[in-house]
Amino acid sequence: MPTDLTAECLAGYDAPKGAACPYMFSSSSWLAWMAGRRVAGMSRPTACRSSRGYSVRIKTAGGSQVLVAFAGPDLTEITMDRAP
Numbered sequence: 001m002p003t004d005l006t007a008e009c010l011a012g013y014d015a016p017k018g019a020a021c022p023y024m025f026s027s028s029s030w031l032a033w034m035a036g037r038r039v040a041g042m043s044r045p046t047a048c049r050s051s052r053g054y055s056v057r058i059k060t061a062g063g064s065q066v067l068v069a070f071a072g073p074d075l076t077e078i079t080m081d082r083a084p
Contacts, residue, residue, distance in 0.1 A: 003028055003049065003050040004047075004048070004049060005028060005029065005031075005032035005048040005049060005050060005056060006032075006045065006046070006047050006048045008023065008028075008029045008032035008033045008036070008048070009032040009033065009035060009036040009045045009048035009056070009058060010036060010044075010045060010048075011033055011036065012032065012033035012034060012035065012036025012037040012040075013036035013037070013039065013040050013044065013045055014036075015033075015036075015037060019037075021033045021034060021037075025075075026054065026075060028050050028056075031050070031054060031055070031056050031068075031070060031075075032048050032050075032056050034070070034075075034078075035048065035056045035058060035068035036048070036058075038068055038078055038080065039058060039060070039066060039068070039080070042060055042062070042064070042066075043060035043061040043062030043063075043064065044060065044061045045058050045059065045060055045061075046059050046060060046061050047059040051067060051069075053069065054069065054070040054071065054075055055067055055068060055069035055070065056068050057083050064082065065082065065083035066080050066081070066082060066083060067080070067081045067082075067083040068080050069081075
């Protein structure tokens with residue numbers, strides 16, 4: 001079952017540029033916080049849930065759904081795709 005990570009995503013979205021993530025690397029909370037930083041500048045997230053693998057699904061106030069996926073040995077290869 002997907003985990004609600006909205007609070008962590010919003011914390012990343014609202015964090016100042018250059019802020020360090022307070023969560024343990026590669027945890028679900030870390031993924032959500034980093035995804036929130038990645039979508040900063042888009043409409044504000046209204047929901048964030050864990051997805052398969054190292055990814056989270058974000059719904060925004062503008063009605064978009066975005067799948068943010070992390071890859072690579074240090075999870076720095078980040079892709080964002082519109083989710084169906």
